Amino acid sequence: xxxxxxxxxxxxxxxxxxxxxxxxxxxxxILLERGDAPGSKNVTGGRIYxxxxxxxxxxxxxxxxxxxxxxxxxxxxxxxxxxxxxxxANDRWRSEPYMSYTVLRATFDGWLAEKVSEKGAFVxxxxxxxDLLWEEDRVVGIKAxxxxxxxxxxxxxxxxxxxxxxxxxxxxxxxxxxxxxxxxEIYRLDEKTIDDRFGLxxxxxxxxxxxxxxxxxxxxxxxxxxxxxxxxxxxxVGIGDLIQQKDPVAASLLMEEFAARxxxxxxxxGGELKEYAAHIIxxxxxxxxxxxxxGGMLVAGDAAGFSLNLGLTVRGMEFAVASGAIAAGVADExxxxxxxxxxxxxxxxxxxxxxxxxxxxxxxxxxRDVLENKRLFxxxxxxxxxxxxxxxxxxxxxxxxxxxxxxxxxxxxILNWEGCKDLFSVRKM
Amino acid sequence: xxxxxxxxxxxxxxxxxxxxxxxxxLDIEQKFAMNLFDEFAIEEALRIKAKHAGKVxxxxxxxxxxxxxxxxxxxMGADEAVLLEDEAFLAGDGYATALVxxxxxxxxxxDIILCGRQAIDxxxxxxxxxxxxxxxxxxxxxxxxxxVADGRAVAExxxxxxxxxxxVQLPALFTAQKGLNxxxxxxxxxxxxxxxxxxARATAADLGxxxxxxxxxxxxxxxxxxxxxxxxxxVQIIPGAPRExxxxxxxxxxxxxxxx
Numbered sequence: 001x002x003x004x005x006x007x008x009x010x011x012x013x014x015x016x017x018x019x020x021x022x023x024x025x026x027x028x029x030i031l032l033e034r035g036d037a038p039g040s041k042n043v044t045g046g047r048i049y050x051x052x053x054x055x056x057x058x059x060x061x062x063x064x065x066x067x068x069x070x071x072x073x074x075x076x077x078x079x080x081x082x083x084x085x086x087x088x089a090n091d092r093w094r095s096e097p098y099m100s101y102t103v104l105r106a107t108f109d110g111w112l113a114e115k116v117s118e119k120g121a122f123v124x125x126x127x128x129x130x131d132l133l134w135e136e137d138r139v140v141g142i143k144a145x146x147x148x149x150x151x152x153x154x155x156x157x158x159x160x161x162x163x164x165x166x167x168x169x170x171x172x173x174x175x176x177x178x179x180x181x182x183x184x185e186i187y188r189l190d191e192k193t194i195d196d197r198f199g200l201x202x203x204x205x206x207x208x209x210x211x212x213x214x215x216x217x218x219x220x221x222x223x224x225x226x227x228x229x230x231x232x233x234x235x236x237v238g239i240g241d242l243i244q245q246k247d248p249v250a251a252s253l254l255m256e257e258f259a260a261r262x263x264x265x266x267x268x269x270g271g272e273l274k275e276y277a278a279h280i281i282x283x284x285x286x287x288x289x290x291x292x293x294x295g296g297m298l299v300a301g302d303a304a305g306f307s308l309n310l311g312l313t314v315r316g317m318e319f320a321v322a323s324g325a326i327a328a329g330v331a332d333e334x335x336x337x338x339x340x341x342x343x344x345x346x347x348x349x350x351x352x353x354x355x356x357x358x359x360x361x362x363x364x365x366x367x368r369d370v371l372e373n374k375r376l377f378x379x380x381x382x383x384x385x386x387x388x389x390x391x392x393x394x395x396x397x398x399x400x401x402x403x404x405x406x407x408x409x410x411x412x413x414i415l416n417w418e419g420c421k422d423l424f425s426v427r428k429m
Numbered sequence: 430x431x432x433x434x435x436x437x438x439x440x441x442x443x444x445x446x447x448x449x450x451x452x453x454x455l456d457i458e459q460k461f462a463m464n465l466f467d468e469f470a471i472e473e474a475l476r477i478k479a480k481h482a483g484k485v486x487x488x489x490x491x492x493x494x495x496x497x498x499x500x501x502x503x504x505m506g507a508d509e510a511v512l513l514e515d516e517a518f519l520a521g522d523g524y525a526t527a528l529v530x531x532x533x534x535x536x537x538x539x540d541i542i543l544c545g546r547q548a549i550d551x552x553x554x555x556x557x558x559x560x561x562x563x564x565x566x567x568x569x570x571x572x573x574x575x576x577v578a579d580g581r582a583v584a585e586x587x588x589x590x591x592x593x594x595x596x597v598q599l600p601a602l603f604t605a606q607k608g609l610n611x612x613x614x615x616x617x618x619x620x621x622x623x624x625x626x627x628x629a630r631a632t633a634a635d636l637g638x639x640x641x642x643x644x645x646x647x648x649x650x651x652x653x654x655x656x657x658x659x660x661x662x663x664v665q666i667i668p669g670a671p672r673e674x675x676x677x678x679x680x681x682x683x684x685x686x687x688x689x
Binding site: 032145 | 616620
C-alpha cells in the first residue's frame with residue numbers, strides 16, 4: 001500500500017497545529033475533519049491564553065483572528081434568588097502583550113486551517129474516519145467509508161470522545177463521572193453595546209464565571225465571554241451528577257433557567273440568539289489520560305484527555321496546541337529515523353512531561369476531588385448570600401449587631417466538621 | 430466520448446442573503462456550494478465516461494472563489510476544469526453567460542454537454558437551453574435517464590403525470606433533473622488530486638469576445654429591484670406547566686387567530 005507520511009484525524013487545535021508543523025517540515029500530511037470545516041463542530045467557550053502557545057505557533061500567532069483581549073474577570077456566585085458579584089480588573093492586562101483573548105473557534109480554526117493548507121498539507125473536511133488500519137501491532141493508516149489510506153504515522157486529534165484512541169485500545173471505556181456536558185449559546189449584540197454594557201474600551205473583553213444555584217447542586221457552572229460583536233453564554237454540568245439526580249432535570253432546561261436569570265439577562269438582553277450547541281468535556285484531569293501512543297500512532301489534545309478544570313480557569317486549548325506541536329516533532333523525528341515503533345514514539349510522553357502539558361496536569365491531579373465537592377455549589381453560595389442578606393437587611397424590628405449576624409451565618413454553614421474538611425481538601429490544589 | 434459539464438457556484442443554501450441599500454445588489458454571506466443540479470450533471474458525465482471512455486471537462490464562469498466548484502468536480506472524478514474569469518463577465522444575465530460558455534465549449538470537440546436544469550439561487554433555468562441555441566444543438570431539458578450509443582442519445586424526461594422518452598443526435602445538450610442519479614461523495618484521494626490540479630483559465634480575449642458582448646453590457650435582462658420575502662411573525666413561546674400552556678395555545682388558536 002502507498003503511504004503518506006502522516007494522517008491527522010481531527011481539525012481542531014491539536015490536529016491543525018500538528019499538521020502545521022509536519023507540513024512545515026516538508027512532510028506529506030492529510031488532515032481529515034468530520035465537520036463541514038475545521039472549527040464547525042467546536043463548542044469552546046472560550047478564551048485562550050497566549051503565553052503557553054506562542055512558541056508552538058511561532059510567527060503566525062500575531063495574525064490570529066482573536067475576538068477581544070480580556071481585561072477583567074467577573075465572578076458571580078448565585079443563590080436561588082440572590083447573588084454576589086466580584087469583579088477583578090487589572091490595568092496590566094490592558095496593554096500589550098495581552099495575556100488572554102476571547103476566541104470564536106469557527107473563525108480561529110478556519111484561519112489556522114488556511115495557514116496549514118498554505119504549508120502544503122491537505123485539509124479535507126466532511127470526512128469521518130471510521131477505523132484504523134493495522135499491520136501486526138502497528139497502525140498503518142485509516143479507513144474512511146470504503147476508502148483505505150496508508151500512513152507511516154497517524155495522529156489522533158479527534159476530540160474528547162476520541163474513537164481513534166478507543167479503536168487503538170489506548171483508552172479505557174468512558175465513565176460518566178469523567179465528563180461534563182457543555183451547552184453554549186451565541187448572542188449577537190452590537191459591538192458598542194457590548195463595550196458600554198461591560199464597561200470596556202474598544203477591543204477589550206471580559207471573562208465571566210457563574211457558580212451556585214444554576215447547576216442545582218451539581219458539579220459545574222456557567223460562563224459568559226465577550227466576543228467582538230457576540231456573546232458566548234454557556235453552562236457546564238457534570239454528567240455523573242446529571243444522571244444521578246433524584247428529580248431529573250435535563251441540561252437544556254438548566255441552560256434555559258441560567259439564561260433567564262437576571263444576573264445573566266443584564267448582559268445578554270436585546271441580543272439575538274444566533275447559535276446553540278452542545279458538547280462534552282473531559283473533567284477527569286490527569287486520571288483520565290489514556291495511553292498516549294502505540295506503534296504508528298500518537299494521541300493529542302482533548303483526545304488525550306488534556307483538559308484541566310481548576311474552577312476559576314478551565315484550560316484545554318493551550319494543551320491542544322502544545323501537544324499537537326510536540327506530537328508533530330516526535331512524528332517528524334520518527335519519520336526521519338524510519339522508526340515508528342511504540343518504543344521510539346514513547347518519547348512523545350517524555351516530551352509532554354517536560355512541557356507544561358503533563359506537568360500541569362500532574363500538579364493539579366487532585367483538583368477534581370476538590371471541585372467535585374457539592375458544597376461548593378450549594379452551601380458556600382448560600383452562606384455568602386445569607387451573610388450579605390443579614391448585613392444589608394434593615395427591617396421593622398431591632399437589628400442584631402452585625403457581628404452576631406455574621407457569626408450565626410458562619411456557624412450555620414462554615415464552622416463545622418464539613419467546613420474544616422473542605423478547608424483541608426483545598427490544600428490538594 | 431467527451432463530455433462537458435457546466436457548473437455554477439451558488440451561495441450555500443444556509444448562507445444569509447440581504448438586499449443592498451440600492452435594491453439591486455445582494456449582500457451574501459461568504460459561504461458557497463456547488464449547485465445541486467450540477468452535481469447530478471457531473472455524476473452522469475462520470476458514468477458516461479466509465480462506460481464509453483473519453484474525458485470529462487468541467488467549466489464554470491465566475492470569480493476566483495468559483496474554483497472551489499471546479500475542484501469539487503475534479504474531486505468527484507472530472508479530468509479537466511476551466512474557469513472563465515474576467516471582469517467583463519461579471520453581472521451578466523443568462524444570455525450573456527450562455528454566450529461566454531458556448532464560446533468556451535466550442536474551443537474543443539465534444540459529444541455531450543450536461544448541466545443542471547436550473548441554478549437553485551436564481552432558479553431561471555435559461556442558461557442550458559441558450560447554450561444549446563448558441564451552438565445550434567438539440568436540447569433536452571430535465572432528464573431523468575440518459576443512454577448513449579452510436580452517436581445518438583435516448584433520454585427520459587418527466588412530463589405531467591408520466592415520462593417521455595426522446596432520442597437525439599449527438600452532440601447535444603442535456604439538463605439534469607433530480608432523480609437522474611445519486612451524486613458520489615468525493616474520495617480523499619480525489620480531493621487530494623483536486624487540490625493539486627492546475628485549473629485552466631480563459632478571459633474574454635481568449636474566447637474572442639468583446640467586452641460589450643459579455644457581462645452587464647451584453648445582457649438583455651436587467652434587474653430592477655429585489656424585494657425581500659414577507660417577514661414571518663415572531664415565534665411566541667407560551668410559558669408555564671405543559672397542561673396550562675396547551676390550554677393557552679388552544680385558546681389563542683380559537684379566540685385570537687381563529688384558525689380552529
